[in-house]
Amino acid sequence: MKKIINYLRYRWLLAKWQRRAKKKRRANVMVGNLNDFFAELAKCQISYVVLRWFDELPADRSAEKSFQGDIDLLVESAQLEDFCRIVAAFPGHIKIDLYSNGIRLGTDCKRIAYFPPVLGSEILHDRCRHDGRFYRPAPRPYLYSLLYHCCYQKGLLCGLPTGTALDNPETYSHDLKRELTLTAAACAETLPQPLTLLAIHQWLQQRQWAMPYDLIPRWPARNAWHDELLKRETAELNKALAGLKDLLVFLIREDAVSTGADQPIVQALAKKFTVLDVVQLDQQQQQRVMRQTRGGDWTKHKDVVIVAPVIAVVCHDPSPQPVDNSSGLGSIHHFVGNANVFYKHAIRKDLERRFPDAINFMHGSDNDPESMAYIKAIYGPQWPERIASWKQLPPDAPGQATSNSPL
Known part of the structure; x- marks a missing residue:
């Protein structure tokens, strides 16, 4: 009993x-x-x-x-x-x-x-x-x-x-x-x-x-x-940006790579933004990124397994757009200052159609200070060199790779 x-x-x-x-x-x-x-x-x-x-x-x-x-x-x-x-x-x-x-x-x-x-x-x-x-x-x-x-x-x-x-x-x-x-x-x-x-x-x-x-x-x-x-912290990160604006950082998880979705993601980003760098994250970088970024908590939705980020894509947006705060996404995402940030949602919807296992394959920063925090996590002590190199770049256009991107 x-x-x-x-x-x-x-x-x-x-x-x-x-x-x-x-x-x-x-x-x-x-x-x-x-x-x-x-x-x-x-x-x-x-x-x-x-x-x-x-x-x-x-x-x-x-x-x-x-x-x-x-x-x-x-x-x-x-x-x-x-x-x-x-x-x-x-x-x-x-x-x-x-x-x-x-x-x-x-x-x-x-x-x-x-x-x-x-x-x-x-x-x-x-x-x-x-x-x-x-x-x-x-x-x-x-x-x-x-x-x-x-x-x-x-x-x-x-x-x-x-x-x-x-x-x-x-x-x-x-x-x-x-x-x-x-x-x-x-x-x-x-x-x-x-x-x-x-x-x-x-x-x-x-x-x-x-x-x-x-x-x-x-x-x-x-x-x-x-x-x-x-x-x-926002003031410190803006200072570290040294005047750079409209940077976006996208983090691709290992489940996206295992299903072959990583290259379509990078290609989709290159159609909209200027890709500054595509970084294959080593184990040390993965640990830094998971510790220093929220990343949807790095677990699959309602799952118990931590899924590490394995690729980082650093982009510049040549044509940022204001956010309509009365729109659906604009009213929910209070930390977004550039409406083009929501492009990642369009990519996710396409991934869900093309890849049955696509559940939040990609995470992205919402504003410039967040991008800077991600850049620090990705590059570690070398982040000032990356910022300095990007400051020297000429005006860009969507799809243009201006760093060591494999595209």
């Missing part, structure tokens, strides 16, 4: 998560008997971590009765159905804030992954046991993820000074500085000084753990810090 009840509860929970996910709402997770719950997760080889504040978890069932907090849990996206089955077997009143390394079953933040999937997967891969009870991130990914949490997921709410003219009157319920200090010592890292949100952002950038530029304006849980950070 218990197995039947647990199965029915599992089917009900899973259906509820699916309904909430369709409405861009988060999954509801309540559990009890934590020690047995974590033991069952381990027995079933579920890849998960408690993300932070490990010592605050109730130690036994007696302590659970007075526990008023919640638990932040990161779970492997591909195992969410199995995780749900275990949740159904451990009903209780302890709330779990459930996240995954993807955007499935309500574990996202309004269709955005809680951590970029590459970073979320790293956290799950590099984990360790805490007091023999449950899994947590190993010290280094814990430090990085906690700083990421403070700087981007919390912003002002973490209580740290911003490091800019923006004041922060907020306080935090946790002893954040102590936790960061102990964790940094455990992995032989030196915390940014002074410990401000801006210093943390720059520290994470150096380690390729910062929030991608094109994700900052789209992050749904916002406060004034996110707008301040976006303003600063």
Whole structure:
């Protein structure tokens, strides 16, 4: 009888998560008997971590009765159905804030992954046991993820000074500085000084753990810090462009190459824009791009597999067009300043007709600062040379290849 009840509860929970996910709402997770719950997760080889504040978890069932907090849990996206089955077997009143390394079953933040999937997967891969009870991130990914949490997921709410003219009157319920200090010592890292949100952002950038530029304006849980950070980063990227305008960067995923859609994409882009460069991304470049660009989170739609970008196409638009903000695309895509950006939608529709597996084969930048952020990710330390070379080019025309493009 218990197995039947647990199965029915599992089917009900899973259906509820699916309904909430369709409405861009988060999954509801309540559990009890934590020690047995974590033991069952381990027995079933579920890849998960408690993300932070490990010592605050109730130690036994007696302590659970007075526990008023919640638990932040990161779970492997591909195992969410199995995780749900275990949740159904451990009903209780302890709330779990459930996240995954993807955007499935309500574990996202309004269709955005809680951590970029590459970073979320790293956290799950590099984990360790805490007091023999449950899994947590190993010290280094814990430090990085906690700083990421403070700087981007919390912003002002973490209580740290911003490091800019923006004041922060907020306080935090946790002893954040102590936790960061102990964790940094455990992995032989030196915390940014002074410990401000801006210093943390720059520290994470150096380690390729910062929030991608094109994700900052789209992050749904916002406060004034996110707008301040976006303003600063936009100014830096515009400065790096050195006067160049109307650059567009397109990233082609490996599933497009495997189905033979890559060359049609490049050819279609060359009909509309001036192709400045076509770059076959090596493994290091792929990692930089996936860490430093949102890229639709680099997972297939409603899938669990990370699909890497393998080709970058850098273009210049010789004839930019104003955006009609009353149009369908213009009203949705608030970050687009050139209507020709929407040409990628026409290419995608054609790909869907020609290639049965075409699901978002290509990702593209929406404006000049985003293009500059992508260029930094593609070329790494060599990006200033590329910008300098493009500044020397004569006026161009659609279809003209002006760099080392193979066209």
